[in-house]
Amino acid sequence: MLAAGGFQDPAGALVGGPAEGGEVEPVTDFAPAGRVGTRIPHRWLDADHTLSTVDLGGPGWALAVADDPRRWQQGGRPVHRLDVDFLHAGEGLLLRPDDVVAWRGTDPTTSAAVRGKLLHP
Incomplete structure (x- = not known):
């Protein structure tokens, strides 16, 4: 799915994405927010701009x-x-190796369970 220069993968190694009722990436505005199934938004993490999300x-x-x-x-x-x-x-946010958000939530124990589920379906 192409969304204003971004993308959202609605299936695969994800939990809580659009197929499960999660947020859908907008197609009219470019507003990356770290939604499940999208690449983590770019933000600089240091003042020298040497490390990014x-x-x-x-x-x-x-x-x-x-x-x-x-x-x-x-x-x-x-x-x-x-x-x-x-x-x-x-x-x-649980990130796959390709920087796509696989899960987003507030429970630390869920992130580990989700990773296990995605790696060993």
């Missing part, structure tokens, strides 16, 4: 959170603390 994924899965990373730490997966406009306090 799109650098977080790969080679494996990653978790980006707007919370204390220790609360989300499970199974050795990288947890990245982000202060960005599209991620709300206490929320996390």
Whole structure:
């Protein structure tokens, strides 16, 4: 699905995407918000503009959170603390290696279960 320069994958390695009643990426306005099935929006993470949100994924899965990373730490997966406009306090995004948001939510235990479900259907 092409959406104003972006895309949204409505099926596959995702949980809570449009097929399950999640938010649909708008097709008239370019307003990336880290919706399930879309690529994580680009935001610079440092003042020197050397690290971006799109650098977080790969080679494996990653978790980006707007919370204390220790609360989300499970199974050795990288947890990245982000202060960005599209991620709300206490929320996390599970990123596939291709930087597509596979899950979004507030329960740290759910992110681990979702990853397991997506890797071993």
